[in-house]
Amino acid sequence: MYRWCTDEVEPHDRFDYWREVRAKGLFGVTAELERGQRAGFYGEFSLSQVGHGGLVELKASPYAVERSLSDISHAPGDSICVYQQLGAGGWFGGMRSSDFAIANGGFATSHTDLPYRTRPLGDSGFHLRIVKIPLGSLATQDRRVRELAPKAFSDATLAPLLDACFADTCGAAATEGSPDATSLVQALGHLALIERGIVRPGSRRGQAALRTARLSLAQRLIARHLQDPKLAPARVADLLGISVRHLHMLFEVAERSFSQTVTEERLKQSRRLMREAPERLIADIAAASGFDSLATYYRVFNAAYGMAPGDFRAQAAGGR
Known part of the structure; x- marks a missing residue:
C-alpha cells in the first residue's frame, strides 16, 4: 500500500503540488481551487x-475536479470504476446524462474515459473510495462498457450485494495476498455491469458475481446477528431472499460451512470480549457471543483451542 498526504509539502505549495503531480499526473484529472482558498x-x-484492480481512498479539502477530453487523451484508463461516497456526499455533472448527487455511503459507477465534473457537497470536502477495474480483467467485448458515464447505483435489490462485495474488496486490499481478491474484484465489476444492463444476471458471469456477492452479504449478516443463539440458515437465507439449499451451496466454495462460520465468529467474538473486558463474567461473554449455554461454550472453546476460556483469559492478561 502507498500512502501520501500534503503534510510532506510546504504549505504554500500544497495545492499546486496536489493539482500538478497528484491530480493530473497520478489520477488524470484537473483540479481547481480559488487562489485565496489554497493556503x-x-x-x-x-x-x-487488489486482485487485478486498484483501490484508492481519498480525503481532501473542498475543490473542483474535472476529467476533460484532454485529461483522458493524456491518461486513458479503459477501466470500470466503482465509487463509494463517504462524508458529506458529492456531486457529479458535465455529462451526457443528468447531474446527480451521492449521499454518504452511496455508490456510483462509470467508465474511466468519459468526461465529468465533480465536487464535494459539504465544507468537509472529499472522502471517497474508488475501485478501478481494468476491462481486460472482466473479459467483455461489449462496446457499451466504454459508454458508461458516471451514474449513481440505483438498483435496490443489488445495492446490499454491491455494498458487501465492496467492503470485502477493501478488506482484501488490506490483506496482502488475499486469495479472495481476484474473485471479489471481478464480482464487483460484473455487479456494476448487471446494474447498467450490460451483463445478464442469468449469464455465467452474472451468476458467478451474484454468488460471490451473496456469500459476502451472508457472512456480514452472520456477524450482524451473531448474538442471537437461534441464528439458523433459514434466517440468513430469508434475509438474502434465497432458499436454504442455495445458501449452503454458497458456503460450499468457502473454507468453512455455514455452521462452522457461525461457530468460529462466535469464538472470535468471545476472545475479543475477554481481552477488552477482563472483569466480565465468562457466562455473560458466552451469552453476548450467541452461545445458547455456558456448557456448550466451554465445550466448543476447549475443542477449538485446547484450553478453557478462563485459561485463555489468564494467558491474555499475562501477555499485556
Missing part, C-alpha cells in the same frame, strides 16, 4: 493493489 488546503490518499 489551508489538505489532501491525503492511499493506493492498494
Whole structure:
C-alpha cells in the first residue's frame, strides 16, 4: 500500500503540488481551487493493489475536479470504476446524462474515459473510495462498457450485494495476498455491469458475481446477528431472499460451512470480549457471543483451542 498526504509539502505549495503531480499526473484529472482558498488546503490518499484492480481512498479539502477530453487523451484508463461516497456526499455533472448527487455511503459507477465534473457537497470536502477495474480483467467485448458515464447505483435489490462485495474488496486490499481478491474484484465489476444492463444476471458471469456477492452479504449478516443463539440458515437465507439449499451451496466454495462460520465468529467474538473486558463474567461473554449455554461454550472453546476460556483469559492478561 502507498500512502501520501500534503503534510510532506510546504504549505504554500500544497495545492499546486496536489493539482500538478497528484491530480493530473497520478489520477488524470484537473483540479481547481480559488487562489485565496489554497493556503489551508489538505489532501491525503492511499493506493492498494487488489486482485487485478486498484483501490484508492481519498480525503481532501473542498475543490473542483474535472476529467476533460484532454485529461483522458493524456491518461486513458479503459477501466470500470466503482465509487463509494463517504462524508458529506458529492456531486457529479458535465455529462451526457443528468447531474446527480451521492449521499454518504452511496455508490456510483462509470467508465474511466468519459468526461465529468465533480465536487464535494459539504465544507468537509472529499472522502471517497474508488475501485478501478481494468476491462481486460472482466473479459467483455461489449462496446457499451466504454459508454458508461458516471451514474449513481440505483438498483435496490443489488445495492446490499454491491455494498458487501465492496467492503470485502477493501478488506482484501488490506490483506496482502488475499486469495479472495481476484474473485471479489471481478464480482464487483460484473455487479456494476448487471446494474447498467450490460451483463445478464442469468449469464455465467452474472451468476458467478451474484454468488460471490451473496456469500459476502451472508457472512456480514452472520456477524450482524451473531448474538442471537437461534441464528439458523433459514434466517440468513430469508434475509438474502434465497432458499436454504442455495445458501449452503454458497458456503460450499468457502473454507468453512455455514455452521462452522457461525461457530468460529462466535469464538472470535468471545476472545475479543475477554481481552477488552477482563472483569466480565465468562457466562455473560458466552451469552453476548450467541452461545445458547455456558456448557456448550466451554465445550466448543476447549475443542477449538485446547484450553478453557478462563485459561485463555489468564494467558491474555499475562501477555499485556
